[in-house]
Amino acid sequence: MKKIILKTIPLIALLLFVFSCTSVRVVSDYDKSVNFDSYKTFAFFKTGIDKAEISDLDKRRILRAIETEMLAKGFTKSENPDVLVSIFTKSRQEVNVWNNGFGPYGYGWGWSPFYWNSFNNVSASTQGSLYIDLIDTEKKELIWQGKGSGYLTSSSNIEKKEARIKEFVAEIMKAYPPEGRP
Template sequence: MNIKNTTLRIIPLLVAAFYYSCSPSVKVTADYDHATNFSEYKTFAFYDLKAQEGKINQLNADRITKAIRAEMLSKGFVETPSNPDLKVNAVTILKNKTEVTANSNFYGYGGMYRPYGYWGGGAMMGGGTTTFNSYDYVDGSLIIDIVSTKTQKLVWQGIGNAQIDSKPDNPEEFITSSIKKILAGFPPGLAKK
């Protein structure tokens, strides 16, 4: 095998790995009413999804609506403004957080506590320092609620959570892929494989 051809094949893989490693990783959880017969639902509509004050801008609110609509349509649901079987709502929760880490380069010999007393030498013979680092990020969650209009009860909920270090380069792509991942298990038992 030619080394040049092998290198040319590896470079795109490395670029893809770098690209995806830089994207926030979305963790998904879902819950639903196990007594619900999801095969009865054929139509849907949205609650009035608006930009949330100080949380999300209107561009992203529109992207979320567009991505949910595309997923619901791809699953065979029909959007209708009058008498839908299901109503869909989406809520974002963004929290600014700081993580603090400590790195120690301690060396030496000292005592170690045991339930029956100290063990080892008494005085520290070496030294060390501890460095503290802080890291700011946004803990972001997108919650998708699906409500039965017949019972006015929540029948399915999906939550996507990500630690966001910086604004995604392509917000539309990030939102679309996140919503696809969140809705992958909807409807339960009938989801496409």
């Protein structure tokens, strides 16, 4: 029994480490008929951004991170943009319960006060998704959408929160422009 416990503790520690370091999973979609080289300027789509159900502080953090990425890709912020940038967010709480006890096993013969040695562990985490939409201003059509999903930090440390937001945005924007597309 002790051997099993000694073997599972490092495995549990490894799994906790791996899941705590899970990066952002990204998927993107785009209009195949679009020439992405024709887009040079951008602005934020206030109407869409206002609908995102997150705090105004987090919205500003996300928008600053998007602006940084767009400027790094050669875009210019403009009052008369080629594309509008909008965001949408989703989150869901995940609760995991696991029993790492011994089950209905006692020690020795007969009755044991340790007959049910079970230990329940509960963990909660928040899985978040950030959608970044690029909308052609002339056609008023969605031309590209990137979605990043991952675990959100529940830390009150603002630097960690900002770093996680920057990571989400940077990972999503790596998918723009679509590979093999101008």
